[in-house]
Amino acid sequence: MWIDINVHLELMPASSESVKKAAAAVSVEFIATGTNPDQWDWLVDRTSFLAFGLHPRYAVQTSDWMSLLEGYLRENPRYAMGEIGLDFRRQMPIREEQEIVFESQLALAKELDRPVIIHAVKSHPEVISALKRVGLSRFVIHAFSGSEDIAADYLAMGGYLSAGGLLTRMPRPKTLQVFRSMPLNRLLLETDAPDLPPAGMDHSSPEYLPIIAQSLASDLDINLSALEQLSYSNACALFDYDFAQ
Numbered sequence: 405m406w407i408d409i410n411v412h413l414e415l416m417p418a419s420s421e422s423v424k425k426a427a428a429a430v431s432v433e434f435i436a437t438g439t440n441p442d443q444w445d446w447l448v449d450r451t452s453f454l455a456f457g458l459h460p461r462y463a464v465q466t467s468d469w470m471s472l473l474e475g476y477l478r479e480n481p482r483y484a485m486g487e488i489g490l491d492f493r494r495q496m497p498i499r500e501e502q503e504i505v506f507e508s509q510l511a512l513a514k515e516l517d518r519p520v521i522i523h524a525v526k527s528h529p530e531v532i533s534a535l536k537r538v539g540l541s542r543f544v545i546h547a548f549s550g551s552e553d554i555a556a557d558y559l560a561m562g563g564y565l566s567a568g569g570l571l572t573r574m575p576r577p578k579t580l581q582v583f584r585s586m587p588l589n590r591l592l593l594e595t596d597a598p599d600l601p602p603a604g605m606d607h608s609s610p611e612y613l614p615i616i617a618q619s620l621a622s623d624l625d626i627n628l629s630a631l632e633q634l635s636y637s638n639a640c641a642l643f644d645y646d647f648a649q
Contacts, residue, residue: 437486
């Protein structure tokens with residue numbers, strides 16, 4: 405079984421049932437991530453494993469999102485947190501607002517002992533500093549594309565790194581070198597559907613995870629079935645859940 409650790413089900417062009425059926429046909433289970441309060445209620449009844457959090461894009465939320473998030477997580481011990489993080493591209497909310505929102509969520513994840521799916525764009529040093537301040541070790545950096553030094557910092561804290569569809573679309577020798585040299589028991593896979601489609605696709609979907617995996621297995625020179633087994637075991641370890649049940 406394949407595990408796709410980051411799917412935005414509410415943004416998919418197909419219905420949630422169609423997405424789940426297509427994924428199941430190629431032995432893919434996925435984690436649906438809700439990135440703002442408007443999505444959380446919608447997702448609850450649509451799939452079995454969820455991650456809720458406030459994405460940096462929504463760091464200027466004025467609603468009582470934190471109490472809502474805490475309520476969902478306390479009532480559902482299986483839920484993870486995500487996708488949260490820092491994104492310092494120019495069009496995103498100001499850094500200070502993002503950092504307050506991010507660190508408050510990390511503290512909640514630490515208190516509740518929940519794994520966290522982290523978005524880090526142009527912000528790795530700040531993400532690393534926040535993780536160290538909070539003392540959080542159960543996390544994955546989604547769609548990792550940083551340097552070996554940055555990867556080493558995350559791995560030293562106990563984190564995981566996730567590979568996605570970008571690796572199939574353009575030469576990324578530095579990123580591939582990270583995945584070649586890292587401990588394979590810290591490797592996870594994702595589509596980030598519907599974003600980051602693999603080469604030749606106009607959008608991503610959980611059913612395309614085996615395509616991404618095949619490309620990565622070739623780049624890493626490992627057997628595809630071995631990659632399936634180890635990435636499944638890694639997902640079960642981080643999220644403390646047997647996805648096959």
